[in-house]
Amino acid sequence: MSSAADTSKNYLNHEKGLWSWLTTVDHKRIGIMYMITVLLFFAIGGAFAMLIRLELFAPGGTFEAQVYNQFMTFHGAIMVFMVIIPGIPAFLGNFVLPLHLGAKDVAFPKVNLMSWYCLIVGAIISFISLFYHGADTGWTFYTPYSIQTDNGTILLVLGAFVMGFSSILTGVNFVATTHRLRCKGMGFFQMPLFVWGLYSTAILQVIATPVLGITLLLLAAEKIMGIGFFDPKLGGDPVLFQHFFWFYSHPAVYIMILPAMGIISELITAFSRKVIFGYKAIAFSSVGIAAVSFFVWGHHMFVSGQSELAGVIFSFLTMLVGVPTAIKTFNWVATMYKGSIQFQSPMLYALGFLFLFTIGGVTGIMLATMAMDVHFHDTYFVVAHFHYVMVGGTLMAIMGGIYYWFPKMFGKMYSELGAQLSFVLIFVGFNVTFFPQFILGAKGMPRRYHDYPEAFSFLNSVSSIGSWTIGLGFIVALIVIIHGLLKGAKAPDNPWGAKTLEWQTTSPPPHENFYTDPVVTGGPYEYR
Amino acid sequence: MFWVNKAHASSSIMPPQASNFAGPVDSLYDFLYWSSLISCILVIGGLVFFAFKYKRKTANDSTAYISHNATLEFLWSFIPFVIFLAVFAWGWKIFYDMKRAPKNAFEIHVVGQKWYWDFKYKSGKKTTGTFKVPYNKPIKLIMTSRDVLHSFYVPAFRIKQDVIPGRYTTLWFTATKLGTYQMFCTEYCGSGHSAMLAKVEVVPEAEFEEWLSDDPYKGLSMAEVGQKVFTQRCIACHNNTAEKKIGPGFKGLYGKERLIVAGTTLKDGKPMTVKADDNYLRESILNPNAKKAKGYENAVMTSFQGQLSDNELDGIIEYIKQLK
Ligand SMILES: [Cu+2]
Numbered sequence: 001m002s003s004a005a006d007t008s009k010n011y012l013n014h015e016k017g018l019w020s021w022l023t024t025v026d027h028k029r030i031g032i033m034y035m036i037t038v039l040l041f042f043a044i045g046g047a048f049a050m051l052i053r054l055e056l057f058a059p060g061g062t063f064e065a066q067v068y069n070q071f072m073t074f075h076g077a078i079m080v081f082m083v084i085i086p087g088i089p090a091f092l093g094n095f096v097l098p099l100h101l102g103a104k105d106v107a108f109p110k111v112n113l114m115s116w117y118c119l120i121v122g123a124i125i126s127f128i129s130l131f132y133h134g135a136d137t138g139w140t141f142y143t144p145y146s147i148q149t150d151n152g153t154i155l156l157v158l159g160a161f162v163m164g165f166s167s168i169l170t171g172v173n174f175v176a177t178t179h180r181l182r183c184k185g186m187g188f189f190q191m192p193l194f195v196w197g198l199y200s201t202a203i204l205q206v207i208a209t210p211v212l213g214i215t216l217l218l219l220a221a222e223k224i225m226g227i228g229f230f231d232p233k234l235g236g237d238p239v240l241f242q243h244f245f246w247f248y249s250h251p252a253v254y255i256m257i258l259p260a261m262g263i264i265s266e267l268i269t270a271f272s273r274k275v276i277f278g279y280k281a282i283a284f285s286s287v288g289i290a291a292v293s294f295f296v297w298g299h300h301m302f303v304s305g306q307s308e309l310a311g312v313i314f315s316f317l318t319m320l321v322g323v324p325t326a327i328k329t330f331n332w333v334a335t336m337y338k339g340s341i342q343f344q345s346p347m348l349y350a351l352g353f354l355f356l357f358t359i360g361g362v363t364g365i366m367l368a369t370m371a372m373d374v375h376f377h378d379t380y381f382v383v384a385h386f387h388y389v390m391v392g393g394t395l396m397a398i399m400g401g402i403y404y405w406f407p408k409m410f411g412k413m414y415s416e417l418g419a420q421l422s423f424v425l426i427f428v429g430f431n432v433t434f435f436p437q438f439i440l441g442a443k444g445m446p447r448r449y450h451d452y453p454e455a456f457s458f459l460n461s462v463s464s465i466g467s468w469t470i471g472l473g474f475i476v477a478l479i480v481i482i483h484g485l486l487k488g489a490k491a492p493d494n495p496w497g498a499k500t501l502e503w504q505t506t507s508p509p510p511h512e513n514f515y516t517d518p519v520v521t522g523g524p525y526e527y528r
Numbered sequence: 529m530f531w532v533n534k535a536h537a538s539s540s541i542m543p544p545q546a547s548n549f550a551g552p553v554d555s556l557y558d559f560l561y562w563s564s565l566i567s568c569i570l571v572i573g574g575l576v577f578f579a580f581k582y583k584r585k586t587a588n589d590s591t592a593y594i595s596h597n598a599t600l601e602f603l604w605s606f607i608p609f610v611i612f613l614a615v616f617a618w619g620w621k622i623f624y625d626m627k628r629a630p631k632n633a634f635e636i637h638v639v640g641q642k643w644y645w646d647f648k649y650k651s652g653k654k655t656t657g658t659f660k661v662p663y664n665k666p667i668k669l670i671m672t673s674r675d676v677l678h679s680f681y682v683p684a685f686r687i688k689q690d691v692i693p694g695r696y697t698t699l700w701f702t703a704t705k706l707g708t709y710q711m712f713c714t715e716y717c718g719s720g721h722s723a724m725l726a727k728v729e730v731v732p733e734a735e736f737e738e739w740l741s742d743d744p745y746k747g748l749s750m751a752e753v754g755q756k757v758f759t760q761r762c763i764a765c766h767n768n769t770a771e772k773k774i775g776p777g778f779k780g781l782y783g784k785e786r787l788i789v790a791g792t793t794l795k796d797g798k799p800m801t802v803k804a805d806d807n808y809l810r811e812s813i814l815n816p817n818a819k820k821a822k823g824y825e826n827a828v829m830t831s832f833q834g835q836l837s838d839n840e841l842d843g844i845i846e847y848i849k850q851l852k
């Protein structure tokens with residue numbers, strides 16, 4: 001191809017019209033469609049979060065308990081199934097993975113499009129439940145409550161079931177892509193660490209998600225046809241449901257965090273302009289975490305009535321998962337040693353990630369300690385912990401990733417000042433919201449409470465004020481993104497001076513990603 | 529020193545210590561807290577330090593090429609591993625004790641139901657919403673639920689256990705401080721979840737015994753409870769022989785065919801016969817106007833709805849059954 005004429009043509013203007021988007025099989029376009037849907041769902045889930053914090057601002061009630069319980073259920077279900085799980089793999093992963101590998105597309109482009117439709121159909125089914133008394137089970141659907149409550153729950157459950165296929169299809173696609181489509185010269189150890197994160201995640205998605213699917217179907221069958229799997233009134237076992245549920249949902253925690261860790265490796269190296277410290281340790285720890293994460297689900301159930309021996313084994317294995325997680329953190333910090341560090345907004349998010357994830361990590365160890373968990377379980381301590389990991393970790397990585405790849409995606413730069421302002425608001429707001437919740441939990445405030453004793457009121461007010469700050473931060477972030485899209489200056493091909501392959505093609509990339517097939521001769525972080 | 533089992537000052541974020549488990553759990557907490565704090569300071573401190581020290585100076589800074597360091601990597605894998613193992617063992621040790629109630633523990637039955645807690649003592653005493661335990665004596669709770677999952681949690685005791693329909697779960701503790709403590713339901717159970725509270729009162733043993741023996745039915749069998757209820761509440765109108773009083777005599781009543789000639793449940797006033805089984809007795813006691821037997825059309829019995837506890841109701845029915 002003659003490159004001079006081609007640079008005006010890129011994947012964004014390759015074809016035109018809404019229809020060309022809805023039927024596209026280009027991984028980059030599908031990534032952008034995921035971006036729009038995920039951000040939309042995030043806004044809805046965030047609105048529910050604001051309503052929750054509004055209710056909890058002071059003791060006494062603004063909303064009815066029944067209404068509050070729906071807020072809490074939809075906030076959780078949306079954020080988990082529609083935002084955090086598809087957030088990194090399906091959105092950023094879709095866009096970046098083939099570029100990272102020097103490939104033209106993912107292995108199964110049509111399946112890729114289908115996965116997007118699964119998410120949309122599942123989401124629509126879930127939202128319809130809002131018109132049928134909604135659902136009030138929490139995102140965990142614990143039995144027998146979920147069996148005895150209103151039937152709107154069935155729709156939410158079926159929606160989550162359908163969305164599961166989206167996740168499975170993405171996983172299958174990414175495994176195949178990573179194995180088959182690496183460019184010339186790229187062995188497994190020349191792959192960027194984001195690819196390792198996505199790859200480990202994809203394996204989890206493929207193996208664990210079907211278990212959730214089956215569990216949700218059993219639940220629906222029990223609700224619709226009265227077959228007794230989980231309700232003791234029908235001869236079922238309610239604790240069995242928890243085992244099934246967490247067998248998926250614990251690995252799901254790593255579906256959420258492993259790709260985030262991958263992004264952090266990209267950001268820290270690019271903005272420290274340094275080779276990653278301990279490439280293999282980070283790569284193998286991703287796979288190690290993925291493997292062990294299948295055998296720790298019972299740490300959610302220390303007081304559920306599971307056997308004592310099971311509790312001991314689960315506690316022990318959870319401690320083991322802590323080790324590779326700690327290793328990664330140390331490696332990132334070590335990578336900064338003697339680097340040349342630049343504080344642009346993606347890096348700020350990476351540093352924010354490290355800060356919050358460290359707190360999320362040490363409190364995770366506390367919760368894995370059996371006797372300690374007896375006190376903390378199902379209190380606000382747990383709520384604070386998983387928000388530090390999921391929001392402080394995954395969401396920070398998504399935001400960092402958006403700012404990092406934005407120039408590549410759209411060929412435009414955003415306002416750095418605006419991006420930094422939104423970071424400060426989100427980061428400060430986050431800590432003001434969630435740190436007090438550790439204290440509330442230690443004092444004994446249970447989670448999923450629509451109202452609380454007077455003694456908890458001060459810290460709850462602080463937390464609610466923090467949530468508004470986060471909300472403001474995300475509104476600023478949205479403005480920065482829209483402003484960048486409309487008015488942004490033209491982005492250079494490699495604005496950060498990074499070494500991975502996506503920066504060697506134009507911004508935005510052409511339809512087939514690269515003008516000439518890339519060849520790799522060294523590792524992904526050869527900053528010398 | 530953080531590993532010493534000390535009583536927590538009010539500045540601690542943990543609740544007051546009121547059980548045998550509170551001290552050990554708080555010592556573990558203190559260890560976790562300090563080691564976490566130190567780790568956070570090391571990691572975050574290192575991060576901030578490097579960030580400022582190695583801030584980019586020129587557009588073309590060249591950086592050191594440090595790809596790994598085996599000793600360092602071994603150390604920072606091994607040290608956390610050892611700490612995690614220690615914490616695991618420590619947590620297990622306390623958990624092990626939590627799971628083993630002493631043989632002589634005083635047993636109390638706990639039943640959760642949307643959205644209140646019932647407490648039943650072996651003596652027959654029953655309370656709802658508040659219960660008492662003796663100071664400094666091991667207590668074992670035997671718990672179940674009548675509907676969905678609930679969870680029994682007393683922060684001051686550092687104990688928690690889910691309550692499950694269709695099976696028993698247990699919990700034990702020794703209360704080590706007099707006073708009244710808040711108990712929460714910590715497993716989501718619907719719109720009354722955050723109102724499903726109870727209080728536990730720790731009182732000196734003598735006071736506890738007195739409170740317990742307040743119970744009129746202490747140590748009685750079901751039929752004995754029923755006999756007591758009968759002599760207190762029914763004897764004014766019923767005999768325990770077959771002889772008629774204001775109402776029919778109870779002897780031989782159970783299992784008999786009754787000809788019902790009046791009552792709110794009769795269809796178009798047509799008489800019918802009904803067998804006097806458990807449910808019939810129950811209905812007659814709680815809603816006497818539902819079915820009136822021949823000969824008593826115009827006689828009146830006041831309803832005992834809300835007057836008798838479950839225990840008393842079961843007792844009186846059993847008593848009537850046994851009057852053959
Ligand atoms: Cu888990």
Ligand SMILES: [Cu+2]
Nearest residue numbers: 713715717721
């Ligand atoms: Cu509850």
